[in-house]
Amino acid sequence: MSSPTTAREYAYTETGSFNNLVIREVPVPTPKANEVLVKTRAVSLQFRDLMVSSGSYPAQLPPNLVPCSDMAGEIVAVGEDVKGWKAGDRICANFMIDKIHNDFMSMEVANSALGGAIHGVLTEYRCFPAHSLVAIPSHLSYEEASTLPCAALTAYNALMSGYEPLKAGDVVLVQGTGGVSIFALQFAVASGATVIALSSSDEKLQTATKFGAKHVINYTTTPNWDQEVLKLTGGKGVDRVIEVVGNATLERSISAVKIDGCIDIIGLLGGVGAEVPPVDIIRASIFKGLKIRGIFVGSVIQFGKMNKLLAANPEATRPLIDKVFEFENAKEAFAHLASQKHVGKVVIKVN
Template structure:
């Protein structure tokens, strides 16, 4: 295979930081040559996360300057280093969120290798990765579908398969219909749980029902949604909550979880401004005996475990809309609008 010598990539310009215009396309970048244990991947598709929007808006802590954004990508191996034995040209692969997180718990050293902020990411046509950081794509998925897996998919999997894994018959509460939440519905359904989904949109809740949600609650029409959750569970509360709101929803989540249940925090979509005091949160957790767990995506090992479930149940990620590589800013704007259900994807290459 003859490879080009020059490629294109997006970087987040310091000059435009604070708006989507910080996203800058560069067209004269040398294609990297894989050495030793690296594999060179032709990126076919990239999916967006809320983190990517925060980065261009200058709100993501610890991001390196002039970084290539995005953590999630799917593509094909086009060259390998001389020590690579696991992968060959033509293999369809995705890459883990942190190229250093192979197994076990997160560490500061692992976080330093997180793609798209701490380290250069995937919004580029060609990218070299350590061979141990890439993962095979399930056969039934397209590149666009597979590109949704590394962050949202693995985060939802890590939440539901953590220290006390979800089991059949458990109750799971999923907030919203973004990428992690949709994967949470799909995985929990496949694992035999009873699922409660919340959203501010009845149209989005219809999609949640189709994906496997057993009960749905519109939190705008039912602001005391935690009471509805308790009614559904006969006062017991749910076993697991995928908590995406943050401070503005955490007290309601604590009320909705069962005693000694799990709240898996993966975001703060409800904003940072809140009248809730830290003592109220810690006191509520204490007297409920609930476990509050922060999720920072997951490992290659967890990624491979998740893909086995995806393959066996033929789970298909929900892709809301696909934009072309030249339309990256439009993709970011669509993500910012929060009109999507599931994932927003950028198609980097189609041939």
């Protein structure tokens, strides 16, 4: 597949709003010896992308940032030193292009995060280092595969890595029905675990039930949802909590988790400046023996292992896409994500 000499991409003239995005024409890059040139086919959006657009994301952004971190595409050219990849291969790039292994993440690796510290993927063509790539499972479309690098891999990292991998019979509390939460629900069900799902919408909870949640709780009509979780578990609490909100719900998550349970802290949906809850986290952690772990996406190695799980359970783990937007309508996609009306993932198709 030959590539043109110029391509379109989105960039921020300034942050403050996704409405500041502009389309510009740029030369198609030439891959270095260890790189591949990829034609972007689809990009999925994260809550992080809204934080970046507003200027609230805690990272030093390059000028005229090209946004977004999650993509799926087709290799169109390879550098002379690249082994194992060829034109026509379907790939995703890892969220942090230099996080290959599961070991401690250095600042250098953290600063390789797409769409933040470095330019992202909302572009028709981009070069990636060959070591950052994983093959797309054959049963997934480009749109489905674009949801994997952040949402799916974060959920996989939370449940399958860390202190103790998820096992059949565990009880998992999942907050919300966004991308990470739906993938966590799917992975837990595929692994034989029981899921309790939270949402403020009965309609969204119906979707969670469809995807295998055994119990659902509307936290608007049941604000003391932690007490309901304890009732559902016979007073024991859940084995682990997928905590995507942050400070605003951490107190109830600590209440809802069992002794020696695990809280995987993933998101900041409650806001960066949300007030710290009036709970003694240290005391609770000691006396309940809690394992509290921060999750920041995952590695290329984990990505490959996750794709084996997807391939082994193709229907149970198929990504849930709420809506697909055309490349020219990217701002509308951002607006739809910001409305929080979605269930699952919001995707931009790149023609």
